Amino acid sequence: MNGFKVAFLSLIAGLLLYVVIDQWRRPEQMGAMSRSFAEMAEASRAQTDELRKVRLALEARPVAAALTPSVAPSVAPSVASGVPTNVGSGAAVTPTAQVPETPATSVQPVPSTVVPAPTLDGVAKLGVEFMKPMDRSYIIAAHLGGTLRMISSTPKGLNPLLSSDAFTSEIQENCNDSLATHTSADPEAWFSQLAESAIISDDYKTYTFKLRKGVHWQVPAIAERPEFTWLRDVHELTSEDFAFALQLVLDPKVDCEHLRGYYQDLDRVETPDPYTLRLIWKKKVYTSLSFSLGAAPLPKHIYGRNKDGSIIPDNQVAVVFNKHWFDDERGVCGVGEFRLVEFTADKVARLRRSTDYWSTPSMHFDTIEYNFEIKQPDAMLVAFKNGQVHLTGLPPLKYKSEVLDRKEPRFAAADPANPKAGRSGEFGWEAAKRQAFSYIGWNARRPVFADTKTRQAMTYAFPKERIIRDIYMGLGQPILSDVHPDSSAYNSALKPLDFDLDQAKRLLAEAGWTDSDGDGLLDRVVAGNRIPFKFVVKYYANSPEWDNTLHIYRTELKRIGIEMEAVPQEWKELIRVYEDRDFDAVVGSWQMGFDLDFYQLWHSSQIDAPGGSNHCAFADPEVDTLAVQLREEFDLEKRLVIAKRIQQRIHDLQPYTFFMSPKSIFAWQNRAPAGSTERNRYLAGVEWGLDHLHPLKNRSPLSWYFPQ
Template sequence: MKLSSQNQSWLFLLLFIAVSCGSDADSGSQQAALVFKQTSNTVFARFPAEPDRLNPILATSAYARAINEQIFQNLLHFDPYTLELRPQLAAARPVVREVADGKYAGGVGYTFNIREEAVWDDGSPITAEDVAFTMKAIFNPLVNAAHVRAYMEFVSGFETDPSNPRAFTVYTNEKYIIGEPVVSNISVLPKAVYDPSGLLDDIPFSELADAEKASRLAKESKALQAFAEAFNSAPYSREKDFISGSGPYRFVRWETGQELVLEKKEGWWGESIAPNDPLLSAYPQNLSFKIIPDQVASMAALKDEQVDVVSQIDAKDFTDLQANEEMTRRFSLQTPPSMVYYYVGLNNKNPKLADKRVRRAIAHLLDVDELINTLYYGLAQRTVGPFHPTKPYYHDELPLIAYNPEKARALLAEAGWEDTNGNGIVDKVINGMPTELALEYMISAGSKFANNMALIFQDNARKAGVEITIAPKEFTVLTDHAKRRDYDMYAGAWGQDPVVDDPKQLWHSESDTPSGGNRVSFNNAEADRLIDEIRETLDEEKRNALYLKFQELIYEEQPYIFLFAPLERIAISKRFEAKTSARRPGFFVNDFKQKNIQ
C-alpha cells in the first residue's frame, strides 16, 4: 500500500496558514475611531471549562496547560507560530549522542545547559538539581502522572555535570522516535517549593526509572509515599503559596466557576533576553481567564467586551459575527488550522459495547457530513483514524464510515441484537439478563455544537433500534467519569503536538489506568505490539508503514467514532496586536501587545 499524498489535507492547512500566522492589521483611521470598554493592559480570555489543576505534571486538560504555560517553563518548547521546538529554559537545544558503551550502551544521551539568566522568584538559580527533582517527581509511581510516564519509560539515567550546576545529561536505554521532545518538553519545578523537606533527596533517579524497583519502593519507602501524598494534594494545584514556577506570571486567585487571575512578576528574568521571542514574551500586566462554559453567555460577554479573546466559537455564531459590521470593527475574526480532532469515545469494557460489530453499527448512525455542513458550516475536515489529517502518515485510503441505519441494524442483528418485544429498541441476553441497547451519551453542557450533535445522533440511532440518553455535564465532571470508566459514550477532543505521534498514551493496554489516557479501555495485543515497534523505529519509511497498519487495526476495531478535524474559530479584540496559532487553544495571551489607541 502506498503512503497517501495528503494533497487535500495539506491544501486544507495551507489555505489558512497565512491567517494563522498573520497579525490583525487595520488602518490607523479605523482604529482611531474606536473606543474600547477595557483600557487596562489586562487580557480577559474566555475559557469554556475549568482547568483541572495548576500543576503541569498532574494536569491533563488543555485549559490547564494553557494557564500552566504562563507560570511554568520547559527546557524546550514548541514555538506557537512556527511549531519549531526551541529553547526556553535551556540555553540551546541539547547535544545528542548515541552511547556506545557503559551502563547506557545502546541508548542516547541528551546534554543540556540551563540559561545563566534563569532564576526562581527568590533570585536563586535554576539548576540541574531542580530538573533532577522534577524527573523524580514524574517517575514516582505514586504521583498521579501516568499520562506523562507513558512517554518517558525509555529514560534510564540522569547525571549532573560536577563542574557546572546548570549542566546535566538525560540518558535513555534505547532510541526513541520523539526522544528529544519528550526529555526536553517538561515543565521544571523548583525543588525548594515542591519538596521543602527533601523527601526525594536520598532516592536515586535510576531506582525510580527502573519499573520493578520503583514498584517496590512505592510499597516500602515512607519518603516516597509522603511526597506523593503531599504533591497530589489540592494545595499544590490550587493554593497560591504552593504554586511557583519560573515563568513570567504568578498565580493570584482562582474563583471556581468564575475566574482565574495571574499577574506579571516585577523584574522577571526573561524579559530582557529576547523581547520578541514568543516563548519568553510577557506583554500584558495581568491575565484573567474567565470560565464561561455556555456558548450563549460567552457570545454575550464578547459583544459586551467583557472578554478580549474567545476561541472554540460555535460555527453558526462565528458566521454571524463575520456578518456583523460592528463586531468586525472591534474584533479580528480568524480561522487558523487546529491540531485537534473530535471523536465519540466508546467504553470498550461495557458489555453492550464489547463487540466491535456493535461499535461499528453505532458509527454508522452518525451522519458526520451533515454535522460538518449544517452545524459546523463547512469549517472542518472529516477524519478516519487516530492521527490528524495533516500528518504525512494519515491513512486517507481508509474509507469514511457512511451514515447507514440499515447497515447498522444488520450489524446489530449479526451480533445478536434484535427487538424481541416490539418496543422499538433492540435487545439481547447478557450474563443471563435481558438487556436493551440503551446507551448514555455524555457531552459538555456548555457546548451548543455538542448538544445539537447529540440530538441528531439520538434521532438517527432510533432508526436502528438504539436508545441514546443525552447526559450534559460540566467538563470537569465529564472528565472524571471518563477517568473512572463510568460511562457508555462521551464526546471528546484530542489535541496533538507538531511531532511524530506516539500512540501509547491513548491506545496501549498499559495506559488503561485511572490516570492513563486510554479512557475507552481499548486492549488489543496486536495494537500493543505495533505501538511498541513504532516507538523504537527511527527509519521514517518503515515507521510510516507501521502507522498505516496501526490505523487499519484501529479502523477495524472501532474503539472511537472519529468525526473531524475543525478549523479553529477565534475572535480577538483589536485593542491588541495578536497572532493565532495551530497549537491549542489557538492563541497565546502572553504575546498580546496592547495598541496605543488614542
C-alpha cells in the same frame, strides 16, 4: 408575623434583585475595573521604561509577531465551546505536559553560540548536534509594547509539577523555558532553548545537554516583601536545577503521578558540571526524546529552601515540596520571557516582560493580564465587545448569532469563498483548527457492542457531515482515526464509512440483529437471552451542540430499529463514568499530542489499568504489538508505516465512531481600546500569525494549529 414575613421576603427579593442586577451590570463593573487597571499601568510606567531599553536593543534586528491565539484558546474554546476535553486523563495526547513540554518562548538567533550548519534540521539523530535555532523574525520592533487582556479561570495552584490545569501550564509557558521545544506543524523538528546543544548517544538512551550560560532566574514578585529579602539574590540557571526538577518528578513522595508516568523509564540524571546535564534512560523508548528535550528546570534556590531561606535537608525536600511555602505565596519563578508580578485569586493575574530575559521577545506585549472575574460565557462575549478583553472564542451557536446571522455588525460577514473574510471587521474572527477530536465510544464489554459489525453499523448510521454542517455551523473536520487529517502520519487510505442506513441495516442483519417479535425494535440472542437493541449514551451536560447531535442520531437509529437514550452528565460525573467504564456508549474528546502514540488509548493493557484511557475495552493483538513497536522506533519512515497500519486496524474495528476535529472561532479586537491614545498594536500579529504557523504553534502547540 406577617410583617416579619414580608420584611424577610423583601430582603430575599432584594438580594435576588441585587444579584440579578449585579450580573447585568457586570460588564460595566468590568469596565470600571479595567479603567483602574489602566491607572495602575500608568503608575508603573517608570518600570516600563526599563523595558523600552530592551525594545531599543531590538530595533536593529528583524522582528517578531507572536500574537498568541494560544492565549485565547485556553479561555475560549475549552470554555466557550462547552465541550470539555479529557485533559485530566491524559491521552495519546499529553495534556498534562507542562513541565516536560513547556514549549515556552524563545531561542533567538544568538550569533555567538549557535553556528548554523546544514545538519541542524531539528530532527533528532544519534551522535550529532541537530537542534535548530528558533526563528524570531516575525517580531516587529515597532509593535512591541502594550497589554494583552484575556479571560481565564483561577487555577487551584501554580506549582508546575503538582498542578495540571490549563492556566498553570500557560503561566509556565510564558514564565519558564525548557531545554528545547517543538511545534505541531513539524513535530519532528526541535528548536534549541535553554540547551545550546544536545547530543543523543547510546542508541537513544543517553541525552547530553550543554546549557546556555548567563541565564538567570527571575526574582519573584514576593521578594519585595521584607521577609523575603533573601530572594533578591540573582541565581544563574545550572544543570542542578534540571536535576532537581527531574528527581522530584521521579520521587514517589511527590504528588505528580500524571508526570511520573512519562518519566518511569528514566534511569538517572547526571550533572558533571553546572552547564552539563545528562539524562540516562533505562531502555530505548521514543517518548524519551520529547521528555528529555522538553524538560524544564525548577529553581532549586527556592524550592530547596524554607521560608526563612534556610536549606531543606535532602531527605525532606520531596515531602515539603507537596505543600511548599512558595506555592502558598502564589509565587512563580522561571527563566522565561515574562514574570508574574501580581496574582489575586478570582480577580487577576498579571505577567510583565522580564527585563533580563536571555533571548529576544517572542511576543509583542509587555504585559499579559488574565481576568479571573468573568465566568459566564455570555459575560465573556460582552466583555469582549466592550473592549475589556482582547481575545475570545465563539462557540458554534454564538458564531451563528454574531457572525452568520449578523446580530453583531462589528464582526465582518462570513464569506464561504474567502476563509479570511472575518479579518476586516472592527472585530476580527477566523476559524482555527484544533488539535483535538471528539467521538462516540462503544463499550465492547457490553453484549450489544461486542462485535465489530454492530459498531460499523453504528458508524454508518451517524450522519457526520450533516451534523457538522447543521449543528456545528461547519466548524469541524470529519475524522476517521485519532490522527489529525492534516498530519503526515494520517492514513489517507482509510475509506470513510459515510452515512448509509441501508448499509447499516445490512451489517446489523449480518451481526444477527432481527426484529423477531415485530415490535419495531431489533433484537438478538446473546448467551441464551434475547436482548433488544437499546442502549444509553452518556454525554456532556450543558452542550447544546451535543444535545442536538444526539437527537439527530437517535432519529436515524430509530429508523433502523435501534432505541438510544441520551443522558447528559455533569463533567465530574462523566470523569467517573470513564474511569469506572460505566456506560454502554459515551461521548468524549481527546487532545491530540505531539508524539504519535497509540499505546495509551488502544493497548489492551490499558483496559483495566487504573486511570487507563482504553475505556471502551478495545483489544487487538496486532494493535498491541504495533503500539509497543512504535514506542521503540525512532526512524521516521518506519514510524509512519506503523502508525498508518494501526489507524487502518482501528478503522476496521471501529471501537469509536470518530466524529470530528473541531475548528474554533477565534475573535480578536481590531480597534484601539476606548480612551487609548496609543495605536492599537495589541494584536498586530494576529493575522500574520494566522497565516504563518510557527509563532502560534510556539505558544500553545497542543491545542492550536493554523494551517498555512
